[in-house]
Amino acid sequence: MKLWGGRFTKPTNELVDEYTASISFDQKLATYDILGSLAHVNMLAAAGIIEADERDQIAEGLKKVDQLIKDNKNVLTAENEDIHMNVEKLLIDEIGSVGGKLHTGRSRNDQIALDMRLYLRDQVVTLVDLLSKLQTALLNQAKAHTETVLPGYTHLQRAQPVLFAHHLLSYVFMLQRDVERLMDSFKRINKSPLGAGALAGTSFPIDRDYVKDALNFYAITENSLDSVSDRDFVVEFLSGASLIMMHLSRFSEELVQWSSQEFNFVELDDAFCTGSSMMPQKKNPDVPELVRGKTGRVYGHLLGLLTTLKGLPLAYNKDMQEDKEGMFDTVETLVGALSLFSPMVETMTVNKEVMYEAVVKDYSNATDLADYLVTKGVTFREAHAVVGEAVLSCIESKKYLLDLSLTEFKAFSDVIDEDIFKVLDPMAVVNARKAKGGTAKESVQWQFKQADNYLNDTTLWLDDMVKLLK
Numbered sequence: 001m002k003l004w005g006g007r008f009t010k011p012t013n014e015l016v017d018e019y020t021a022s023i024s025f026d027q028k029l030a031t032y033d034i035l036g037s038l039a040h041v042n043m044l045a046a047a048g049i050i051e052a053d054e055r056d057q058i059a060e061g062l063k064k065v066d067q068l069i070k071d072n073k074n075v076l077t078a079e080n081e082d083i084h085m086n087v088e089k090l091l092i093d094e095i096g097s098v099g100g101k102l103h104t105g106r107s108r109n110d111q112i113a114l115d116m117r118l119y120l121r122d123q124v125v126t127l128v129d130l131l132s133k134l135q136t137a138l139l140n141q142a143k144a145h146t147e148t149v150l151p152g153y154t155h156l157q158r159a160q161p162v163l164f165a166h167h168l169l170s171y172v173f174m175l176q177r178d179v180e181r182l183m184d185s186f187k188r189i190n191k192s193p194l195g196a197g198a199l200a201g202t203s204f205p206i207d208r209d210y211v212k213d214a215l216n217f218y219a220i221t222e223n224s225l226d227s228v229s230d231r232d233f234v235v236e237f238l239s240g241a242s243l244i245m246m247h248l249s250r251f252s253e254e255l256v257q258w259s260s261q262e263f264n265f266v267e268l269d270d271a272f273c274t275g276s277s278m279m280p281q282k283k284n285p286d287v288p289e290l291v292r293g294k295t296g297r298v299y300g301h302l303l304g305l306l307t308t309l310k311g312l313p314l315a316y317n318k319d320m321q322e323d324k325e326g327m328f329d330t331v332e333t334l335v336g337a338l339s340l341f342s343p344m345v346e347t348m349t350v351n352k353e354v355m356y357e358a359v360v361k362d363y364s365n366a367t368d369l370a371d372y373l374v375t376k377g378v379t380f381r382e383a384h385a386v387v388g389e390a391v392l393s394c395i396e397s398k399k400y401l402l403d404l405s406l407t408e409f410k411a412f413s414d415v416i417d418e419d420i421f422k423v424l425d426p427m428a429v430v431n432a433r434k435a436k437g438g439t440a441k442e443s444v445q446w447q448f449k450q451a452d453n454y455l456n457d458t459t460l461w462l463d464d465m466v467k468l469l470k
Contacts, residue, residue: 152167192221
């Protein structure tokens, strides 16, 4: 007999048991389910709904069930459907019928909402920590390469030279937005829905604030219907996760390109690459390739949950069982990717000479020639045309701008003087862009300070979360 089977005259069809059971994946919530149950049973006693000795028996039994599940996952069965029913069945087996009082004043509907919030807030803290570690790895590489110049690209065509430090910092600030999104989402995750019951609350004199305080939630959810039907916090997490994966995928694409023979800008450490079963010379950047590939599955989980929720009437519906697997898989995908990315970036070898050679043998200093002409009184539109002609001439004669003599320069504009050779030097081109946010070394130093401040703020937030969730 099911724990809820009083009004049924037939046992559940075995295929229905298999199809509707969620224990194969929601067992990940076992620890959180028991944590929530301990807070709930203590509240029941404090409110005078159960006796103190019953509370003690149930609490002790829950701790034994927790250990039993940790020791042997085989005690969880599809027959008991989900983690809530499995825990309650094991509790009753352990301490007898008094275990049946645990569910007083609550429903699986508010219980699962609680479990998911407890789980997700822990994962958000873990992910913020991992993102911070990746930012630190990027920042350390950037600080080691404030004199390293490489081509900057638009349309995957060489555009203007930039410091490698500046390029890496772009990812530091990109990831900072991800950190801030997760931090901000925490305050919406960290609200207690327990006490909402199935949809309308409960007639028992429960104390929702007691549970909220016991589990270190910031607040309680305000409306019982919304409490059990809300999965916005999961959608928001999946949205933030999709952005994180998109950022990692963009960086992965660059690492794949940069580590190819065609670029040879960087070499990934052997520990983060694999070989070919047929071609002995191969060194494949499998980690960034797989991160790039796994991005799609995270997008899929976001779209899947949005699609599941879009047509659901209030309040809880069985469709919402589909909210967990995508969340779990997204967490695991992100943790795996971020855990690998930090050491991969830290151990990456940068081929400075190859990067510099790429800057010298291109026309990415052409804009500076145009700017130079403007300082000599030529309008920018005229300067643009003059430099375009100069570049075309160089291409036809297989030269670069710095290969031209002063006489050749003057053939395009007589205002050009000897100082043009200093102006068009790659490092001079880089350091000319001093405005905050630019690629000049002076500006990059300012960006380092900004990044360090962000990382310090993240460390303080993580310290607060460790205290809150201990």
